[in-house]
Amino acid sequence: MNDFDQAVPAAAPAAVWDDAPPAGVFDGDTFGHIGAGGLAVLALLGILLGTRKGAKNALPANAALVMGFVASSVFAGAGGVWALPADLIRKGLSAAGVGDPSGPFGTVGLGAVALGVTLFIWFVNFKPRASAWMGLLLATVYAAAGGAWGILPAIVARITGGMA
Template sequence: MQHLADMSIQSGQILGSLGTGGAALLSTTLTIVGIRGKKKFKITPEAAPLWGLIDGTLYMSAASFWTAPDTITTSVTGSITGPDGPFGTVGLGAVAGCITALALYTDISKGKKATLGIGAASVFTQAGGIWGIFPVFITSLTGKALGVH
């Protein structure tokens, strides 16, 4: 039997060791509950893209089953970007800006905003520049505080 003194928050892991798949599952569950929530836990329309961004970043870290959104996003952005794209030369920074504008400044549902956030994780990571700060910050925060590894 383990003594209470032996049980503590290990290395700052607030929820113990979740694993990357576990963190992705937990985050997705919270996003769904918060979007549908009416009383105890609600995600606002303004916060929904951020929750999606956290989910998408965790999906990329988890790999396995969780890579589907990244694969879909990369496929879609690949058809838009580059010098031979339908809109001329479009870089991933422009795509990141468009996703952000749609997520923050349109009157779409919270679920769609969260879905844009999930796609944004992949685009932001690939776009680099200031966009890349968000996924790196989320990865760093979840890795230390949640025991994601």
């Protein structure tokens, strides 16, 4: 018989807890209930702390862009005050005449705006915090454009909605 066999008991105890396990341990709420608003607060906190100058674990620009994109979907799912940035972006685009045939730039659709924002992000070198804000803008424009552009925000919203 080796040392391992002596250290491990032959049978595990029948129960670790006397009465019932602590609430939330085996019912899916391992970390307690977070909620959509709580997830929005955490996303914003992650962006603000991760993109700060001198942060211990600073986010690079690409990670900040992804975090901003995810945060935008979380904000939309949380509703209330969290939906204000997306509402402002949509109203701003509408005020600029996007999607209106009689707009100042002719007929500019949301697909063109989505492609324009994508090109802007691709060709401009942003600092991490600006990259996070561009991620917020990107997710809102993609969701508003719909079609193929709306697939990624829909997937992120489905995943993050299941987490809240």
